[in-house]
Amino acid sequence: MRVAIIGAAGMLGHKLALRLARDGVIGKAKISALLRHDVVLAPPPPAAGFAVETHLGDLSDTGEAEKLVAWKPDLIFHLAAIVSGEAEADFEKGYRVNLDGTRNLLEAIRKAAANPVPRLVFTSSIAVFGAPFPDAIGDEFLTAPLTSYGTQKAICELLISDYSRKGFVDGMSLRMPTVCVRPGKPNKAASGFFSNIIREPLNGMEAVLPVDDTVRHWHASPRAAVGFLVQAAEMGGAALGNRRALTLPGLSCTVAEQIAALERIAGKKVTALIKRQPDDTIRRIVSGWPQNFNAKRARDLGFSSENTFDEIIMAHVEDELGGKLP
Amino acid sequence: MRVAIIGAAGMLGHKLALRLARDGVIGKAKISALLRHDVVLAPPPPAAGFAVETHLGDLSDTGEAEKLVAWKPDLIFHLAAIVSGEAEADFEKGYRVNLDGTRNLLEAIRKAAANPVPRLVFTSSIAVFGAPFPDAIGDEFLTAPLTSYGTQKAICELLISDYSRKGFVDGMSLRMPTVCVRPGKPNKAASGFFSNIIREPLNGMEAVLPVDDTVRHWHASPRAAVGFLVQAAEMGGAALGNRRALTLPGLSCTVAEQIAALERIAGKKVTALIKRQPDDTIRRIVSGWPQNFNAKRARDLGFSSENTFDEIIMAHVEDELGGKLP
Numbered sequence: 163m164r165v166a167i168i169g170a171a172g173m174l175g176h177k178l179a180l181r182l183a184r185d186g187v188i189g190k191a192k193i194s195a196l197l198r199h200d201v202v203l204a205p206p207p208p209a210a211g212f213a214v215e216t217h218l219g220d221l222s223d224t225g226e227a228e229k230l231v232a233w234k235p236d237l238i239f240h241l242a243a244i245v246s247g248e249a250e251a252d253f254e255k256g257y258r259v260n261l262d263g264t265r266n267l268l269e270a271i272r273k274a275a276a277n278p279v280p281r282l283v284f285t286s287s288i289a290v291f292g293a294p295f296p297d298a299i300g301d302e303f304l305t306a307p308l309t310s311y312g313t314q315k316a317i318c319e320l321l322i323s324d325y326s327r328k329g330f331v332d333g334m335s336l337r338m339p340t341v342c343v344r345p346g347k348p349n350k351a352a353s354g355f356f357s358n359i360i361r362e363p364l365n366g367m368e369a370v371l372p373v374d375d376t377v378r379h380w381h382a383s384p385r386a387a388v389g390f391l392v393q394a395a396e397m398g399g400a401a402l403g404n405r406r407a408l409t410l411p412g413l414s415c416t417v418a419e420q421i422a423a424l425e426r427i428a429g430k431k432v433t434a435l436i437k438r439q440p441d442d443t444i445r446r447i448v449s450g451w452p453q454n455f456n457a458k459r460a461r462d463l464g465f466s467s468e469n470t471f472d473e474i475i476m477a478h479v480e481d482e483l484g485g486k487l488p
Numbered sequence: 489m490r491v492a493i494i495g496a497a498g499m500l501g502h503k504l505a506l507r508l509a510r511d512g513v514i515g516k517a518k519i520s521a522l523l524r525h526d527v528v529l530a531p532p533p534p535a536a537g538f539a540v541e542t543h544l545g546d547l548s549d550t551g552e553a554e555k556l557v558a559w560k561p562d563l564i565f566h567l568a569a570i571v572s573g574e575a576e577a578d579f580e581k582g583y584r585v586n587l588d589g590t591r592n593l594l595e596a597i598r599k600a601a602a603n604p605v606p607r608l609v610f611t612s613s614i615a616v617f618g619a620p621f622p623d624a625i626g627d628e629f630l631t632a633p634l635t636s637y638g639t640q641k642a643i644c645e646l647l648i649s650d651y652s653r654k655g656f657v658d659g660m661s662l663r664m665p666t667v668c669v670r671p672g673k674p675n676k677a678a679s680g681f682f683s684n685i686i687r688e689p690l691n692g693m694e695a696v697l698p699v700d701d702t703v704r705h706w707h708a709s710p711r712a713a714v715g716f717l718v719q720a721a722e723m724g725g726a727a728l729g730n731r732r733a734l735t736l737p738g739l740s741c742t743v744a745e746q747i748a749a750l751e752r753i754a755g756k757k758v759t760a761l762i763k764r765q766p767d768d769t770i771r772r773i774v775s776g777w778p779q780n781f782n783a784k785r786a787r788d789l790g791f792s793s794e795n796t797f798d799e800i801i802m803a804h805v806e807d808e809l810g811g812k813l814p
Contacts, residue, residue, distance in 0.1 A: 292731075304631065313650040320642050328636070404618060
């Protein structure tokens with residue numbers, strides 16, 4: 163099985179490559195080659211029992227999607243995107259990369275007409291939803307995004323369902339919870355603080371909390387997110403019928419509950435590093451975000467993630483800090 | 489006020505032009521000029537107290553949307569589309585016209601940056617919804633289309649909401665019920681029989697019924713549809729907040745109820761002209777269509793349509809047959 167990861171230089175893309183290198187298989191299918199694709203250079207390739215190629219390119223450039231499809235992937239993970247804050251600030255760039263890039267990929271796949279068609283696992287987002295919300299957003303709730311990023315993701319979901327229905331691709335769109343604790347440096351996502359207030363204090367650094375403690379949000383660890391991608395790839399899109407977009411399980415908790423978990427795990431000295439600096443812009447953005455879901459469909463399909471924020475913190479401590487607490 | 493109708497040669501576009509010519513105003517704003525735009529020649533222009541221009545062109549051609557926007561419309565009705573059957577048969581044409589054409593229009597409007605921005609009334613469709621459905625589809629039900637046409641409409645809805653949220657246009661997407669009784673010749677829409685079984689017998693002609701009598705569907709007259717367009721144009725999109733797509737009121741009734749109404753109005757001799765010829769392809773398509781809605785949001789905003797199928801037939805008799813029954 164030939165596997166391509168688009169957006170391989172990103173946090174999730176790199177973790178996925180490491181996981182595939184470790185496993186060597188997708189379900190029962192042995193991986194024979196891995197293509198890592200991104201606009202920027204990915205980290206050094208993982209040691210793997212199969213060939214790993216790394217291509218630089220932008221799917222929104224003419225001919226780039228065709229080149230990728232000519233590599234004949236059996237399975238494509240498409241994780242590449244301009245993040246929410248940047249897509250909101252640069253309208254044209256957001257549509258070009260997040261919409262046109264994905265559409266170019268779908269068109270290249272359709273025109274190549276491989277038999278069987280490749281499987282496509284696309285990372286969508288809970289940003290496809292916009293307030294007002296019910297207490298828990300169910301699987302039949304409308305997508306009414308309040309950002310251009312969410313709009314672009316919702317449009318890609320519709321395209322992937324239609325291309326799959328027509329038999330041009332075997333696609334799935336996974337609506338990821340906010341990935342927390344996100345390792346490394348902050349990116350331009352307005353959701354960054356959910357991770358910053360855990361990661362930075364665990365590193366002995368201060369972190370800014372720009373919203374109220376009562377803010378509730380929907381989280382899963384990077385480890386769970388990679389697990390979702392692999393599980394979806396094994397399962398295939400047919401299990402989703404004609405509705406190829408799937409809201410994944412997550413943990414609904416408040417910022418106060420995040421901080422309480424951090425205190426239980428690492429003590430008051432660590433949580434004292436969280437500095438409350440309310441930011442009205444971020445407060446306003448976050449007030450339009452989903453807080454809780456009933457991800458019944460995904461749970462029925464066997465997807466699961468952390469049940470407590472303590473587990474989410476411990477996944478970070480194990481995977482990023484070598485199991486060591488400060 | 490300068491008004492453009494895109495898709496002016498279509499049934500609804502022409503009726504709308506006639507209505508605007510008759511009224512001379514949109515709300516309190518006097519119409520100063522009307523531009524009728526279509527890929528095919530529209531019927532002769534209506535006598536009107538304002539200038540009527542007719543342009544031939546295809547919005548999906550480079551530069552065409554810019555030309556239309558350069559005409560400086562204050563209000564644009566965008567009704568142009570490849571219908572469902574054709575969009576399903578010709579994948580590329582459907583996406584080019586129904587998606588790219590609309591996106592070109594939105595981009596041309598954004599780049600022209602008029603102040604105030606033009607108002608845009610776009611005809612969407614209940615085809616944005618796909619089975620399985622609840623008993624009545626509410627205003628928060630997901631768009632999971634089962635046709636490329638429905639996918640294209642759902643994507644345009646998302647674009648119009650996002651461009652409106654960003655302040656580039658004042659847009660609205662109106663999810664029209666199936667327009668019945670559609671006058672004139674059948675088009676390629678798979679929903680044609682709902683009108684055929686009324687219109688043709690009233691003209692003394694046979695009509696084919698390809699589905700069971702128990703099929704339930706969602707209807708409004710052409711007169712009501714034109715009323716929706718004008719009412720939305722008067723209201724403006726701000727009333728819709730950030731959710732610029734609106735499911736409009738209609739009448740939910742079965743084919744048997746349609747036929748019973750026809751018999752009440754025109755007698756058994758007329759309904760005897762309906763020939764039952766089950767067609768499995770059409771049956772299958774129609775089984776995925778919505779049957780009933782709870783259009784609460786639109787009703788709360790003051791939109792209304794017929795309450796009985798008898799009224800729908802009588803609107804046809806009055807508007808198309810000069811009030812004469814056979």
